[in-house]
Amino acid sequence: MDLPLMNIYSSLTPVFISPFLSAGRVGESSLLISVVSPLEDCSGVSSNTSADKKLMGLTLIEKNNLLTDVQQFIRINQPSWLNDLVLSYECLLLEYNDQYINHYQVLQYLQSLLKANTKAPKANASAKKNNALKTHVVSVCYNSTRGPDDRERVLAHTGLSLSSLIRVHSQNPYRIFAVGFMPNFAYLGELEESLHIPRLANPRLNVPAGAVAIADNQTAIYPSKSPGGWHIIGYTPIDLINHPDFVFEAGQQVKFEAISIVEFNEYVSPPKKQALKNA
Amino acid sequence: MLKVEKVSLLANIVDEGRTGMQGQGYSQSGALDWLKFYYANALLGQTLWSPAIEVLGGNFCCRFTQACVICITGADAKLSIDGLSISLGCPVLISIGQQLSIKQLNKGLVNYIAVKAALISPSFGNSVCAVAREKRGGIRENGSSLQKGDFINGTPYGVGEINKALIFNETDHRLPNALRHIFSQYYAQTKVINISLSYQAHFFTHQQISQFTHKSYQVTNNMDRMGMRLHGKSIFCTKKVLSSQGMVYGAVQIPGDGQPIIMRNDRQTIGGYPIIGVVDRLSMAILGQTVPGESIEFSIADFEESRQKRLLVCLALEKLLARQAQLFTHYA
Numbered sequence: 283m284d285l286p287l288m289n290i291y292s293s294l295t296p297v298f299i300s301p302f303l304s305a306g307r308v309g310e311s312s313l314l315i316s317v318v319s320p321l322e323d324c325s326g327v328s329s330n331t332s333a334d335k336k337l338m339g340l341t342l343i344e345k346n347n348l349l350t351d352v353q354q355f356i357r358i359n360q361p362s363w364l365n366d367l368v369l370s371y372e373c374l375l376l377e378y379n380d381q382y383i384n385h386y387q388v389l390q391y392l393q394s395l396l397k398a399n400t401k402a403p404k405a406n407a408s409a410k411k412n413n414a415l416k417t418h419v420v421s422v423c424y425n426s427t428r429g430p431d432d433r434e435r436v437l438a439h440t441g442l443s444l445s446s447l448i449r450v451h452s453q454n455p456y457r458i459f460a461v462g463f464m465p466n467f468a469y470l471g472e473l474e475e476s477l478h479i480p481r482l483a484n485p486r487l488n489v490p491a492g493a494v495a496i497a498d499n500q501t502a503i504y505p506s507k508s509p510g511g512w513h514i515i516g517y518t519p520i521d522l523i524n525h526p527d528f529v530f531e532a533g534q535q536v537k538f539e540a541i542s543i544v545e546f547n548e549y550v551s552p553p554k555k556q557a558l559k560n561a
Numbered sequence: 562m563l564k565v566e567k568v569s570l571l572a573n574i575v576d577e578g579r580t581g582m583q584g585q586g587y588s589q590s591g592a593l594d595w596l597k598f599y600y601a602n603a604l605l606g607q608t609l610w611s612p613a614i615e616v617l618g619g620n621f622c623c624r625f626t627q628a629c630v631i632c633i634t635g636a637d638a639k640l641s642i643d644g645l646s647i648s649l650g651c652p653v654l655i656s657i658g659q660q661l662s663i664k665q666l667n668k669g670l671v672n673y674i675a676v677k678a679a680l681i682s683p684s685f686g687n688s689v690c691a692v693a694r695e696k697r698g699g700i701r702e703n704g705s706s707l708q709k710g711d712f713i714n715g716t717p718y719g720v721g722e723i724n725k726a727l728i729f730n731e732t733d734h735r736l737p738n739a740l741r742h743i744f745s746q747y748y749a750q751t752k753v754i755n756i757s758l759s760y761q762a763h764f765f766t767h768q769q770i771s772q773f774t775h776k777s778y779q780v781t782n783n784m785d786r787m788g789m790r791l792h793g794k795s796i797f798c799t800k801k802v803l804s805s806q807g808m809v810y811g812a813v814q815i816p817g818d819g820q821p822i823i824m825r826n827d828r829q830t831i832g833g834y835p836i837i838g839v840v841d842r843l844s845m846a847i848l849g850q851t852v853p854g855e856s857i858e859f860s861i862a863d864f865e866e867s868r869q870k871r872l873l874v875c876l877a878l879e880k881l882l883a884r885q886a887q888l889f890t891h892y893a
């Protein structure tokens with residue numbers, strides 16, 4: 283069937299849901315919420331050069347903060363039709379059950395929700411505090427010989443000493459910009475410039491579980507064994523797949539805490555949770 | 562309830578998939594051909610998304626340890642109970658100890674075995690689905706699929722006999738029109754796949770989009786539950802750098818080499834390649850039965866049109882479900 287061009291592209295025209303946020307239909311029952319910057323298009327795609335970043339007005343963290351807030355508002359409100367929320371860098375994917383609601387109604391809901399939340403910032407500040415986004419403290423052994431590592435390569439490239447590397451990597455908490463690629467794999471940023479190093483030209487076929495790694499302006503922890511092209515600088519003894527307290531979500535923070543080899547070896551995992559069974 | 566005796570390729574216990582887990586990096590998963598999955602349950606007069614067994618390719622055998630009613634839908638296959646032939650899409654009464662055998666033929670790839678029972682299997686994210694890559698879900702809760710010797714528990718709903726009015730095939734005039742129409746599109750020579758432009762579509766020139774819909778693409782051998790790689794006219798995005806974004810079911814990614822990839826049930830939750838649009842869910846069900854070598858053609862559709870078509874099909878399924886449920890005679 284030949285639809286007029288305007289209809290074909292109508293789903294590409296996002297709708298403003300607040301002064302800085304737009305939402306576009308990306309699926310039959312999905313909306314993609316993006317941050318609108320003055321000199322940027324409305325799709326949430328951006329360039330990474332620092333000159334462009336300055337022109338765009340909002341930094342990546344500022345954009346991510348806006349979206350984290352939206353995610354929190356929606357969660358607190360608990361609409362019955364909500365299926366999933368996937369927050370990633372500069373956009374928030376909202377998937378809903380569209381049997382009894384259409385996308386116009388979801389857009390209206392978002393508009394009212396955001397209007398209500400900006401009108402009463404004080405009330406919401408306390409609500410936000412009570413549901414405060416978590417800061418996970420992850421122990422890392424930077425001297426670990428648990429598996430392969432790229433410490434020497436990183437030290438050579440950056441010109442830092444091992445103690446400086448440990449200090450720079452663990453001093454500040456990182457923002458979780460996205461969780462994906464594999465379960466509980468959190469993309470953390472932004473890494474200090476002194477630690478920037480491009481990805482491995484030849485990715486490893488097997489990065490062991492618990493590896494803490496860096497690449498460009500990001501750092502991450504591999505929750506389970508997988509191929510990977512980031513530089514390994516240490517290992518965490520925490521089992522990120524099964525530990526009930528370490529469930530990563532975009533918008534939260536991660537703070538690394540250096541531990542010794544002895545502490546690493548003495549770490550004891552909490553017992554596994556009983557699996558749920560269908561009645 | 563039933564014991565798996567033979568799996569030649571892949572078999573899994575499935576339902577609609579997980580909800581609320583994508584934010585932590587877990588795939589939605591779910592039945593590959595959701596339409597035939599729903600259809601099997603509708604024919605048995607039970608909730609459309611009741612867990613069923615999905616058989617992907619090849620042969621499958623299982624033995625029932627309790628009397629129950631089953632119904633098999635999906636790919637063209639040779640079905641038999643203890644050697645006696647049965648048809649697709651027909652509720653069948655099974656006695657204790659009987660063996661079901663499925664031998665897939667040439668059309669389609671996936672069969673669904675629905676059982677009129679409450680199948681019991683561990684749940685993750687509100688779903689029984691297993692995703693091997695994640696090592697999560699399924700009967701062993703580690704993402705592994707069904708293997709020879711596996712036992713699936715369940716409580717059958719007692720049924721006395723099969724009313725003849727319960728049985729009919731996919732071209733039967735008693736089937737709602739909406740269902741007959743969509744079923745007829747399953748095995749077309751070149752499948753027409755509806756896609757709605759979204760995500761980064763405006764970074765593709767009109768010419769690129771025109772080329773994308775003008776010629777057909779071939780399904781390559783690079784296909785699995787995660788995605789389907791296509792071969793055909795390369796198309797290119799003017800935007801090269803993109804930060805990762807959440808990927809919807811049916812999203813069509815265009816990587817550097819210009820060959821499209823359709824993201825399916827077990828896809829990763831976020832991806833960094835530009836996306837030109839999203840295949841509608843009815844077309845995704847048809848793709849569930851598409852094998853390497855087949856040709857598909859993209860046709861631009863509107864999201865709302867696709868949604869309305871899908872809702873009509875689901876309404877028809879619910880009506881069928883209600884009709885079938887009434888016709889089953891139950892023993893207390």
